Amino acid sequence: MAGEFALKFLLGCVLLLCAGHSGFARNIYDGSQVIRITSRDQSDIDWLRTFHNTYEDKLDFWLEPSQIVSRPVDVLVPKSMIREIRGVLTGNAMDFKVNIADVQGVINKQFMRMAGRNKPSALNGFDYSVYHPYDEIRQWVIDMGAEHADIVSQFLVTTSYEGREMRGLKISVSSGPNKKSIWFEGGIHAREWVSPATVMYITNQLVTDYKANEQRVVDILNNYDIYIVPSLNVDGYVYTWQTERLWRKTRAPQPAEYGGCVGVDGNRNWPYEWGGKGASPWSCSNTFRGPNPLSEVEMKGLTDYALARAKEQEFRLFIDWHSYSQLYLAPWSYDMNAELPPESPDQMAAADAAVTAIKAVHGMDYVYGPSARLLYEASGNSKDWGFKGLGAKYSYVVELRDDGEYGFLLPEDQIIPCAEENYAAALALAEFIHSNDP
Incomplete structure (x- = not known):
């Protein structure tokens, strides 16, 4: 127990060093995992699109469903939803595995390696x-x-x-x-x-x-x-x-009529064919x-x-x-x-x-x-x-x-x-x- 406390204390000190260097993204991904789902046929692709549409505002899709059979879908699942998502995938006989078992652990290691690095x-x-x-x-x-x-x-x-x-x-x-x-x-x-x-x-x-x-x-x-x-x-x-390692969008607050969340996906904001398919009208979405x-x-x-x-x-x-x-x-x-x-x-x-x-x-x-x-x-x-x-x-x-x-x-x-x-x-x-x- 004492050894575990010492390890946590050392980690905290290292992260404070990181904070002094450039800020440190908070521990908001504790218990989160990246799950990889692989389709086997067109029916799986169709199901994954429905899954994406259902959970788009609750999960962070690192790789979205594509047109290609066997191309994976990667999704960051918070600790509070892991049991639910695993149940949904298992219940629909989807092929999945855990790609990153400890997202916060990977982030911590990344910042630890940067601790004390000189400009x-x-x-x-x-x-x-x-x-x-x-x-x-x-x-x-x-x-x-x-x-x-x-x-x-x-x-x-x-x-x-x-x-x-x-x-x-x-x-x-x-x-x-x-x-x-x-x-x-x-x-x-x-x-x-x-x-x-x-x-x-x-x-x-x-x-x-x-x-x-x-x-x-x-x-x-x-x-x-x-x-x-x-x-x-x-x-x-x-x-x-400084705050959230896996943040994607810009940082401008958005109007209340669009949901009032912060940020826009810059790669859906270009003017050519703006506002069509694959771009969300809801400000809380990553897209x-x-x-x-x-x-x-x-x-x-x-x-x-x-x-x-x-x-x-x-x-x-x-x-x-x-x-x-x-x-x-x-x-x-x-x-x-x-x-x-x-x-x-x-x-x-x-x-x-x-x-x-x-x-x-x-x-x-x-x-x-x-x-x-x-x-x-x-x-x-x-x-x-x-x-x-x-x-x-x-x-x-x-x-x-x-x-x-x-x-x-x-x-x-x-x-x-x-x-x-x-x-x-x-x-x-x-x-x-x-x-x-x-």
């Missing part, structure tokens, strides 16, 4: 193999612009609802009247920490390889300017560090679309900035990095029955080049396809806006590692491998696009 004092001390709180990401953007001012410039996208700066970078090594551009972004969903980490790694690697005269990167940057916003949902990201398109100051600021740039340069590639499940997703997202655009064959060929490049790095398998047909419908989505709103022929949402063992709680030792394979994919995409550009 990087300069850009050359920045560690790309660990997760960083938002103040360090923001400072990294500033430092990148200062250290590499010959080819990198920083810009202010907008100021968040809670008053934080959302900053981005532009990599440009030359100018010309016909030079085209690329847009990279991450962190639209707050809990997907590997997304900003991957975007920052890719950014640094592009600059490093260009200055090392790596011919592939020199050729790409001679032909394209690249705009990069590593963390879009800055308030939500801070909230995951709340917002009271109107671009209701969130972060989304409005980002689209305004990007569209202003699009008046000056044609965008050819748009990538919005997410996690998890290892996918390359192309338009359309808003409707599975929508006729695919004429550009779809080229989008698929480019995605094939990307996932082939990923496989060659660490052997990881990514699947690609039109989003709504491969997964599920999600109106007001980034990839659809990137294609039709921004005008980028090649527009994707990329779901990063893993395939569900850790989900949104991906360990830090997977950051670099994940980022390396997606850097290879980004280069392959840029080369494919340039070779096929008119």
Whole structure:
């Protein structure tokens, strides 16, 4: 008993150290589990959709029901509902297992490893193999612009609802009247920490390889300017560090007529085909679309900035990095029955080049396809806006590692491998696009 008390005391001390570093997400997931449900046929898929609709406001669906038989559904179940959910699944003869038996334990271990970690004092001390709180990401953007001012410039996208700066970078090594551009972004969903980490790694690697005269990167940057916003949902990201590790949405309070809860799913708030299928009108849902398109100051600021740039340069590639499940997703997202655009064959060929490049790095398998047909419908989505709103022929949402063992709680030792394979994919995409550009 004394040993157990000592262990708990030590854990508490460690967590206080974490709190001193960057804040610590409260122990609100005690007893929670992530349960994985696997369908065997179409009737299972139909049942899972009904299950999702029934429990959407009570459970956190990490992976929603899709169009694919055998593709799993992952759901975070609080302790108070585990018996009920297990009973429902067993009673309907569904195939399920526990993917994460102790969600809070995984979170605690993640923060314990970060306890006492010093802030990087300069850009050359920045560690790309660990997760960083938002103040360090923001400072990294500033430092990148200062250290590499010959080819990198920083810009202010907008100021968040809670008053934080959302900053981005532009990599440009030359100018010309016909030079085209690329847009990279991450962190639209707050809990997907590997997304900003991957975007920052890719950014640094592009600059490093260009200055090392790596011919592939020199050729790409001679032909394209690249705009990069590593963390879009800055308030939500801070909230995951300080209060609720698995928070997804923005942090703006919503009107009472929509339920009065906090936050909007930024990836249902884009203006193209906003408000349709796969986006909730209820503010307490994790997929709340917002009271109107671009209701969130972060989304409005980002689209305004990007569209202003699009008046000056044609965008050819748009990538919005997410996690998890290892996918390359192309338009359309808003409707599975929508006729695919004429550009779809080229989008698929480019995605094939990307996932082939990923496989060659660490052997990881990514699947690609039109989003709504491969997964599920999600109106007001980034990839659809990137294609039709921004005008980028090649527009994707990329779901990063893993395939569900850790989900949104991906360990830090997977950051670099994940980022390396997606850097290879980004280069392959840029080369494919340039070779096929008119």
